[in-house]
Amino acid sequence: MTANIKIKYFTDEIERLRYIDGKSDWIDLRAAKEVELKAGEFKLIPLGIAMELPAGYEAHVVPRSSTFKNYGIIQTNSMGIIDETYCGDNDQWFFPAYALRDTVIRVNDRICQFRIMEHQPAICFEAVDSLDHEDRGGHGSTGLQ
Numbered sequence: 831m832t833a834n835i836k837i838k839y840f841t842d843e844i845e846r847l848r849y850i851d852g853k854s855d856w857i858d859l860r861a862a863k864e865v866e867l868k869a870g871e872f873k874l875i876p877l878g879i880a881m882e883l884p885a886g887y888e889a890h891v892v893p894r895s896s897t898f899k900n901y902g903i904i905q906t907n908s909m910g911i912i913d914e915t916y917c918g919d920n921d922q923w924f925f926p927a928y929a930l931r932d933t934v935i936r937v938n939d940r941i942c943q944f945r946i947m948e949h950q951p952a953i954c955f956e957a958v959d960s961l962d963h964e965d966r967g968g969h970g971s972t973g974l975q
Protein backbone atom coordinates (compact mmCIF):
# COMPACT_ATOMS: atom_id res chain seq x y z
CA MET A 831 0.00 0.00 0.00
CA THR A 832 1.24 3.49 -0.81
CA ALA A 833 0.30 6.59 1.14
CA ASN A 834 0.05 9.88 -0.71
CA ILE A 835 1.24 12.90 1.28
CA LYS A 836 0.75 16.53 0.23
CA ILE A 837 3.94 18.43 1.00
CA LYS A 838 4.73 22.14 0.83
CA TYR A 839 8.36 23.25 0.53
CA PHE A 840 9.33 26.62 1.99
CA THR A 841 12.58 26.87 -0.01
CA ASP A 842 14.21 25.58 -3.19
CA GLU A 843 17.53 25.34 -1.37
CA ILE A 844 16.81 21.95 0.21
CA GLU A 845 16.62 18.71 -1.72
CA ARG A 846 13.17 17.20 -2.17
CA LEU A 847 12.28 14.41 0.26
CA ARG A 848 13.21 10.97 -0.94
CA TYR A 849 11.71 7.73 0.18
CA ILE A 850 14.22 4.94 -0.36
CA ASP A 851 12.27 1.71 -0.48
CA GLY A 852 14.02 -1.38 0.84
CA LYS A 853 16.68 0.25 3.03
CA SER A 854 14.73 1.94 5.80
CA ASP A 855 11.30 3.49 5.89
CA TRP A 856 12.59 6.52 7.79
CA ILE A 857 12.98 9.62 5.60
CA ASP A 858 15.78 12.14 6.14
CA LEU A 859 15.00 15.82 6.72
CA ARG A 860 17.20 18.84 6.07
CA ALA A 861 17.91 22.22 7.64
CA ALA A 862 16.20 24.97 5.64
CA LYS A 863 18.46 27.80 6.82
CA GLU A 864 21.95 28.28 8.17
CA VAL A 865 21.89 28.21 11.96
CA GLU A 866 24.88 29.04 14.15
CA LEU A 867 24.83 27.87 17.76
CA LYS A 868 27.30 28.50 20.56
CA ALA A 869 27.89 25.74 23.12
CA GLY A 870 24.94 25.71 25.51
CA GLU A 871 22.61 27.54 23.11
CA PHE A 872 19.11 26.39 22.03
CA LYS A 873 17.50 27.19 18.68
CA LEU A 874 14.68 25.89 16.51
CA ILE A 875 16.02 24.78 13.16
CA PRO A 876 13.38 25.07 10.40
CA LEU A 877 13.10 21.94 8.27
CA GLY A 878 11.58 23.73 5.25
CA ILE A 879 8.49 21.56 4.89
CA ALA A 880 4.83 21.35 5.94
CA MET A 881 2.65 18.32 5.24
CA GLU A 882 -0.88 17.09 5.28
CA LEU A 883 -0.43 13.69 6.90
CA PRO A 884 -2.80 10.86 5.96
CA ALA A 885 -5.94 10.75 8.14
CA GLY A 886 -5.30 8.73 11.32
CA TYR A 887 -1.52 9.25 11.31
CA GLU A 888 1.06 11.35 13.15
CA ALA A 889 4.76 11.73 12.37
CA HIS A 890 7.73 11.06 14.64
CA VAL A 891 10.95 13.02 14.14
CA VAL A 892 14.23 11.85 15.68
CA PRO A 893 17.89 12.75 15.07
CA ARG A 894 20.00 10.71 12.64
CA SER A 895 22.53 8.51 14.45
CA SER A 896 25.35 10.68 13.07
CA THR A 897 23.79 14.03 13.98
CA PHE A 898 25.56 14.49 17.30
CA LYS A 899 28.94 13.41 15.92
CA ASN A 900 28.62 15.67 12.85
CA TYR A 901 27.00 18.77 14.34
CA GLY A 902 27.32 18.59 18.15
CA ILE A 903 23.57 19.05 18.67
CA ILE A 904 20.92 16.99 20.44
CA GLN A 905 17.15 17.16 20.00
CA THR A 906 15.72 18.72 23.17
CA ASN A 907 12.39 16.87 23.06
CA SER A 908 14.14 13.53 22.25
CA MET A 909 11.40 12.81 19.71
CA GLY A 910 9.25 15.38 17.91
CA ILE A 911 5.60 14.50 17.48
CA ILE A 912 3.90 16.08 14.48
CA ASP A 913 0.15 16.07 14.98
CA GLU A 914 -2.22 15.37 12.13
CA THR A 915 -3.75 18.81 12.76
CA TYR A 916 -0.37 20.51 12.17
CA CYS A 917 -1.16 20.93 8.48
CA GLY A 918 -1.66 24.65 7.86
CA ASP A 919 0.26 26.56 5.21
CA ASN A 920 2.60 27.98 7.85
CA ASP A 921 2.93 24.83 9.96
CA GLN A 922 6.58 24.32 9.09
CA TRP A 923 8.28 21.39 10.82
CA PHE A 924 11.22 22.31 13.05
CA PHE A 925 14.02 20.60 14.94
CA PRO A 926 14.61 21.91 18.50
CA ALA A 927 18.40 21.85 18.86
CA TYR A 928 20.69 22.22 21.88
CA ALA A 929 24.38 22.64 21.08
CA LEU A 930 27.06 21.02 23.21
CA ARG A 931 29.82 22.78 21.26
CA ASP A 932 30.04 25.79 18.95
CA THR A 933 28.60 24.65 15.64
CA VAL A 934 27.08 25.71 12.33
CA ILE A 935 24.25 23.83 10.63
CA ARG A 936 24.20 24.66 6.93
CA VAL A 937 21.26 24.76 4.54
CA ASN A 938 20.45 21.29 3.20
CA ASP A 939 22.37 19.46 5.97
CA ARG A 940 20.51 16.22 6.82
CA ILE A 941 19.98 16.52 10.56
CA CYS A 942 17.03 14.27 11.36
CA GLN A 943 14.61 11.66 10.05
CA PHE A 944 10.91 10.90 10.34
CA ARG A 945 8.29 8.24 9.75
CA ILE A 946 4.53 8.29 10.05
CA MET A 947 2.70 6.21 12.66
CA GLU A 948 -0.91 5.25 13.02
CA HIS A 949 -2.68 6.78 16.04
CA GLN A 950 -3.28 4.44 18.98
CA PRO A 951 -6.89 3.44 19.70
CA ALA A 952 -8.96 5.75 21.91
CA ILE A 953 -8.18 4.97 25.57
CA CYS A 954 -10.56 4.93 28.52
CA PHE A 955 -8.84 4.61 31.94
CA GLU A 956 -10.72 2.31 34.33
CA ALA A 957 -9.55 2.66 37.97
CA VAL A 958 -9.34 -0.69 39.85
CA ASP A 959 -8.10 -1.83 43.30
CA SER A 960 -6.14 -4.76 41.91
CA LEU A 961 -4.81 -5.65 38.47
CA ASP A 962 -5.01 -9.40 39.31
CA HIS A 963 -1.54 -10.26 38.03
CA GLU A 964 1.73 -11.27 39.71
CA ASP A 965 4.36 -8.54 40.07
CA ARG A 966 6.96 -8.69 37.34
CA GLY A 967 9.57 -6.64 39.30
CA GLY A 968 11.17 -3.39 38.27
CA HIS A 969 14.60 -2.18 37.24
CA GLY A 970 17.30 -4.84 37.45
CA SER A 971 14.91 -7.61 38.50
CA THR A 972 16.00 -9.96 35.68
CA GLY A 973 19.54 -9.97 37.10
CA LEU A 974 20.98 -9.04 33.70
CA GLN A 975 23.60 -6.25 33.67
Ligand SMILES: O=c1ccn([C@H]2C[C@H](O)[C@@H](COP(=O)(O)OP(=O)(O)OP(=O)(O)O)O2)c(=O)[nH]1
Pocket residue numbers: 891907909910911912913914916922923924925926
Ligand atom coordinates in the same frame (compact mmCIF):
# COMPACT_ATOMS: atom_id res chain seq x y z
O1 LIG B 1 10.06 18.60 17.32
C1 LIG B 1 8.98 19.09 16.97
C2 LIG B 1 7.87 19.10 17.82
C3 LIG B 1 6.70 19.67 17.37
N1 LIG B 1 6.63 20.23 16.12
C4 LIG B 1 5.38 20.83 15.64
C5 LIG B 1 4.38 19.78 15.22
C6 LIG B 1 3.45 19.65 16.35
O2 LIG B 1 2.17 19.25 15.92
C7 LIG B 1 3.45 21.10 16.91
C8 LIG B 1 3.11 21.17 18.35
O3 LIG B 1 3.98 20.34 19.07
P1 LIG B 1 3.61 19.69 20.45
O4 LIG B 1 2.22 19.17 20.40
O5 LIG B 1 4.70 18.77 20.85
O6 LIG B 1 3.71 20.95 21.38
P2 LIG B 1 2.60 21.77 22.14
O7 LIG B 1 1.44 20.89 22.46
O8 LIG B 1 2.35 22.99 21.38
O9 LIG B 1 3.42 22.11 23.44
P3 LIG B 1 3.60 21.27 24.78
O10 LIG B 1 3.26 19.83 24.52
O11 LIG B 1 5.04 21.45 25.15
O12 LIG B 1 2.68 21.95 25.71
O13 LIG B 1 4.78 21.58 16.69
C9 LIG B 1 7.72 20.20 15.29
O14 LIG B 1 7.69 20.67 14.16
N2 LIG B 1 8.88 19.62 15.74
